[in-house]
Amino acid sequence: MSKILVISLVVLSFLLAFNSFAQDLADTLGGVLNKSSLDEITKSKETLNKATLLHLGVNSKRARIQLLAEAKEYVFVTVPYWYGDDEGKVIYKELKALKERNPHIDIKIMVDWTSPASTGDFFASKMYLKLKKLIGRRNIVQWNKFWNFRGFSFKLSENRIHDKVFVVDGEKLVMGGMNIGNEYLQGGLTKVGWHDTDILFEGPAAQVATKVFLKPFLLQKHLDRLGGNFPIDPMMQLKVLHYYFYYDIARIPYLPASFLRKEKAVELPLGDFLGNSRYFPILSETPEQSTPVRLIYDNPFVDRKLVQKKIVHFSKTLDTLDFILPQAKHTMRVFIPYLTLSDRMIKTLQTAATHLKVQIITNSLKSHDLGRFNYYAALPSIQKLVNAGVEVYAWQGHTDLIEFEKKNDCKIDNYWPGRTLHTKAVILDRSVAILGSNNMNVRSEKHNSEIMALIRDPEIAKQLDDIFEYDLDKAETRSLSCGGKIFTNRPPRVLPITKEYLDKTVHGLKFKIFPKLYDFM
Numbered sequence: 001m002s003k004i005l006v007i008s009l010v011v012l013s014f015l016l017a018f019n020s021f022a023q024d025l026a027d028t029l030g031g032v033l034n035k036s037s038l039d040e041i042t043k044s045k046e047t048l049n050k051a052t053l054l055h056l057g058v059n060s061k062r063a064r065i066q067l068l069a070e071a072k073e074y075v076f077v078t079v080p081y082w083y084g085d086d087e088g089k090v091i092y093k094e095l096k097a098l099k100e101r102n103p104h105i106d107i108k109i110m111v112d113w114t115s116p117a118s119t120g121d122f123f124a125s126k127m128y129l130k131l132k133k134l135i136g137r138r139n140i141v142q143w144n145k146f147w148n149f150r151g152f153s154f155k156l157s158e159n160r161i162h163d164k165v166f167v168v169d170g171e172k173l174v175m176g177g178m179n180i181g182n183e184y185l186q187g188g189l190t191k192v193g194w195h196d197t198d199i200l201f202e203g204p205a206a207q208v209a210t211k212v213f214l215k216p217f218l219l220q221k222h223l224d225r226l227g228g229n230f231p232i233d234p235m236m237q238l239k240v241l242h243y244y245f246y247y248d249i250a251r252i253p254y255l256p257a258s259f260l261r262k263e264k265a266v267e268l269p270l271g272d273f274l275g276n277s278r279y280f281p282i283l284s285e286t287p288e289q290s291t292p293v294r295l296i297y298d299n300p301f302v303d304r305k306l307v308q309k310k311i312v313h314f315s316k317t318l319d320t321l322d323f324i325l326p327q328a329k330h331t332m333r334v335f336i337p338y339l340t341l342s343d344r345m346i347k348t349l350q351t352a353a354t355h356l357k358v359q360i361i362t363n364s365l366k367s368h369d370l371g372r373f374n375y376y377a378a379l380p381s382i383q384k385l386v387n388a389g390v391e392v393y394a395w396q397g398h399t400d401l402i403e404f405e406k407k408n409d410c411k412i413d414n415y416w417p418g419r420t421l422h423t424k425a426v427i428l429d430r431s432v433a434i435l436g437s438n439n440m441n442v443r444s445e446k447h448n449s450e451i452m453a454l455i456r457d458p459e460i461a462k463q464l465d466d467i468f469e470y471d472l473d474k475a476e477t478r479s480l481s482c483g484g485k486i487f488t489n490r491p492p493r494v495l496p497i498t499k500e501y502l503d504k505t506v507h508g509l510k511f512k513i514f515p516k517l518y519d520f521m
Contacts, residue, residue, distance in 0.1 A: 024429060024431040024458060025324075025327060025328055025329070025428055025429045025431040025432045026292075026431045026432050026456045026457060026458050026461070028327055029324065029327070029432060029456055030292065030456060034327075037323060038294060038320065038323065038454070041316060041319050041320055041323055042294055042295075042296045042316050042320055042454070043245075043246045043297075043316065044208065044294050044295050044296060044297070045208075045294070046292050046293065046294040046454075046456070047203060047204035047205050047208065047292070047293055047294075048203060048204070048285075048289045048290060048291065048292060048293075049201045049202060049203030049204065049205045049206075049289050049291050049293045050201070050202040050203055050286070050288040050289050050290075050291065051199060051200070051201055051202075051291040051293065051455065051457065051460050052199065052200040052202075053197070053199055053460060053463050053464065054174065054176065054197065054198040054199055054200055055188075055197045055423075055463075055467055056187040056188030056189075056193070056195070056196065056197070056418070057087075057178060057184045057185040057186055057187030057188065057189070057193055057194070057196060058185070058186070058187060058188045058189045058193070059188070059198075060174060060176070060178050060184075060185060060187075060196075060198040061087065061090075061091075061185040063174055063198070063200050064091060064094075064166060064174055065090075065091075065094055067166070067168045067172055067174065068091075068094045068095060068097075068098050068168075069094075069098075070168070070169075070172075071098055071102075071105060071168045071169060072102070072105070072169055073105065073106065073169045073170075073278050073279070073281075074105060074106040074107070074108070074168070074169060074170075074278070074279065075095070075098070075105065075106075075107045075108075075166075075167075075168050076107075076108050076109075076165065076166075076167045076168075076209075076210060076213040076214070076217075077107075077108070077109045077110070077165065077166050077167075077213075078109075078110045078111075078161065078163055078164060078165040078212075078213055078216075079109070079110075079111060079115075079164055079165075079166075079179055079180055080111060080112050080115055080118070080160075080161055080162050080164070080179055081111075081115060081118055081119050081179040081180070081181060082109075082111065082115070082119065082127055082128075082131070082179065082180040082181070083119045083120075083127065083179070083180065083181030083182065084119065084120070084121060084126045084127035084130075085181050085182045086182055087180065087181055087182045087184070087185040087186060088127055088180050088181050088182075089127075090185075091180050091185075092127065092130060092131065092134075095107065095131075095134065095135075096134055099134060099135070106139075106278075107134075107135040107139060108135070108139045108140070108141075108213070108217060109131060109135065109139065109140045109141070110140075110141045110142075110143060110161065110213065110216065110217050110220070111128075111140070111141070111142055111143070111161060112142065112143050112144070112160050112161035112162070113142040113143060113144055113145040113146065114160065115128070115142065115161075116128045116142075119181070128140075138221075141217055141220045141221060141224075142220075143159075143160075143161040143216060143220055143449075144159045144160070144161075144220070144301070145224075148223055148224060150223060150230070151232065152237075152301065157447060158300060158446075158447045159299075159300055159301045159447065159449075160447055160448050160449070161216075161448070161449050162437055162443075162444065162448035162449055162450055163175075163212070163297065163298075163436075163437045163448075163449045163450050163451040164176060164177065164178060164179065164198075164436075164437045164451070165209050165212060165213050165451060167206050167209045167210050167213060168206070169206075169281070170206050170207045170210050170279055170280055170281050170283075171202065171203075171206050171281070171283065172200065172201070172202050172206050173200070173201045173202075173205055173206040173209045174198050174199070174200050175198065175199060175201070175209065175295075175436055175437070175451055175453065176196070176197055176198030176199055176424075176435060176436060176437065177196045177197060177198065177422050177423055177424050177436070177437055178196050178198050178422075183369075183419070183420070183422075184196055184422070187418055188416060188417070188418070189416065190416060191398050191401075191402065191416055191419065192419060193416060193418065193419065194369075194418045194419055194420045194421070194422045195395065195417060195418025195419075195420065195421045195422060195423055195471075196418070196422040196423050197335075197423040197424075197425060197435060197464075197467070199435055199453060199455075199460075201291075201293060201453070202288075202289070203283065203289045203293075204283055205293045205295060205453070207280055207283070208295045209295060209451075210273075210279060210280065211248070211274075212295065212297045212451060214270060214273055214279075215244060215245055215270065216299065216449070218268050218269060218270055219244070219268060222266070222268055229264050229265065229266055229267075230266055231254045231255075231256060231257070231264075231266075232256070232257045233255075233256075233257040234304075234311050235306070235311075236254040236255060236256075236257070238304055238305070238306075238311070239252065239254055240252045240254055240266050241301065241302045242302070244266075244268065244270070245299070245302045248270065248274060250267065250268045250269065250270040250271045251265055251266070251267045251268075252265060252266050253265045254266065290457075291455060291456075291457040291459075291460060292455070292456040292457060293453055293454070293455055293456075294453070294454040294456075295451060295452070295453055295454075296316050296317050296320055296434075296436075296451065296452045296453070296454060297316070297449070297450070297451050298315055298316050298317055298438065298444075298448075298449060298450045298451075298452075299449040300313050300446060300447055300448065300449070301449075303315065303316060313446055315444075315445045315446075317434070317438050317440070317444075317445075317450065317452050318344065318345060318348065318440075318445055320434070320454060321348055321426070321434070322348055324428065324432070325348065325351070325352045325356070325428075328352075328356055328428045328429050328432075329355075329356075329429060330356065330357065330429045330430075331356060331357045331358075331359070331427075331428070331429055331430065332352050332356045332357070332358045332359070332426065332427070332428055333358075333359050333360075333426070333427040333465060333468045334349075334358070334359070334360045334361075334425070334426050334427075334440070335360075335361050335362075335421065335423040335424060335425045335468070336360055336361075336362050336424065336439065336440050336441065337362060337363055337420070337421050337422050337423070337424065337439055338362070338363065338370070338374060338378060338439050338441045338443075339360070339362045339378040339381050339382050339385075339392070339441065340374065340377050340378045340381060340441045340442055340443070340515060340518045341378075341381040341440070341441055341442060342441075342442045342445050342446070344445070345440060345441070345442075345445065346381055346384050346385065349385055349388070349390055350384070350385065350388040350390070353385075353388050353389045353390050357391075358385075358389070358390045358391065359390070359391045359392075359393070359468070359472075360385070360390060360391070360392045360393065361392075361393045361394075361395055361421060361468065361471055361472075361494055362378070362382070362392060362393070362394065362395065362421065363375070363394070363395050363397075363420060363421050364394035364395055364396055364397065364495070365394075366396055366397050366399045366400070367394075367395045367396060367397030367398075367399070367418075367419065367420050367421060368420065369420040369422075373514060373517075373518075374518065376510060376511065376514050377514035377515045377517070377518040378515075379502060379505060379506050379511060380506055380511050380512075380515055381515070382497055382502060383499075383502040383503075383506050386497065386498075386499050386502055387499065391496065392496070392497045393471075393472065393494040393495065393496055393497065394494060394495050394496075394497050395418070395420075395421040395471070395493070395494055396491060396492060396493055396494060396495060397418065397419045397420060397421075398416060398418075398419040400491035401415070401416070401490075401491060403491075404480070404482065404487075404490070404491060405482065408482055408483075408487065409483075410482035410483030410485065411482065411483055412480065412481070412482045413481040413482060413483070413484065414481075415480060415481070417471070417493055423467075424436060424437060424438055424439055424440065424452075425464055426440075427461050427464045427465045427468060428461070429461075430458065430461050430462050430465045431458045431461050432454070432455065432456055432457075432458075432461055433453075433454075433455045433457075433460055433461040433464050434452050434453070434454050434455070435452065435453050435455065435464065436450065436451050436452035436453055437450045437451055437452070438450035438451075438452050442518065443518070470493075471493050471494060472493075472494060473492050473493040473494055478490040478491075478492060
């Protein structure tokens, strides 16, 4: 081999290595091998879309109303909680107006079986009944009702709906952390509103979300039928569920757990939708559709596998994090409202902290919507993270701001950052973001259906990172306009949770019991 060729190969190897080192995380994950691995981990394909971040409810509400004004063929909504308060009524009225001007539009809604009671509509006689009358009882479904007398439905704390999907015409999708009610859609506007974040996708991600909606919706309709075949045997269940959810197969034969062993089949009408251009129209590509998006749908009823003769659950979101994190080089910033973590998630964050600067914002006792029990249940997890070098900050909410108004006898001008932190997001190297409904805590990992968007776009990642930086509130002077007067002693948005505080606080039996109880609540 000539010296010139050897030198050329050395230079080429150096350039390739340098180029690989210089790539940001978004580019790295766009490589062929990484994309192929993520296809398998997430059971989902990446698509190109136009993406618009909708931070705070005031912006998500505006986008939802616009989508309802433009809807022509269908509106599919998965939402755990649709309240009968002011904002719940606003979205209901918009839906009603849409139905009046377009009687043939297909509107379907899926909620958890606990949803009516969880919103104060215990006997399903208020908002739930209004929605049922508006769209027809066949078009609203409660997921995994125990009164269907299916064996798996009697585990009341498991298999719960928590994902949020608002998809219109297979073209536009709003997803994220927000339910429908004052606390969510008044974010950034009132004392009641929360710190929450949605995102609007325009493009093929909406059609992926349509499948995410239809599959559990149609399955539950099937399970609602007294004669709806469904296997009792767990292994047969997995066969049916995996073929249906992972491969879009709508007729799945199985062997029943009986001495007759005569083959049966679960038949679901998914194909009636997949082959219908009304639900899956051909989309025209536009230059604005440049954001690579991959939807990650977790469902604990579906996402199970056989390991050493035992069926165990897995989380596609956590598997995705574990795959990506070793490839990140600089920072990991996370909004986690409820830091009641599994041992696995704690280990994931501890490992990340060995080579990344890891920062988390979570709820304080002041801002927590679930009370003292849930706050104290999180402290042992926080202590393990802080001891591993993770920076954890407590969101302060609106309590101190309301006291500020009283003390200074004034009304705060347009500054309500969020009473409770409810955003669920990961930002890596200001280059890649993961955003959606998954709290990344033990309940989301094991018991809830969730949807997250893996967004391989530095622009969106930077927007989220800027929100995180803003929330850290590092300015030396914290100014605030109240009653038209400028004050320089505004309460901070976050405070660090220190090792000293945790060492002083996390003692006694309750800090051993509370985290274990949380898993069952």
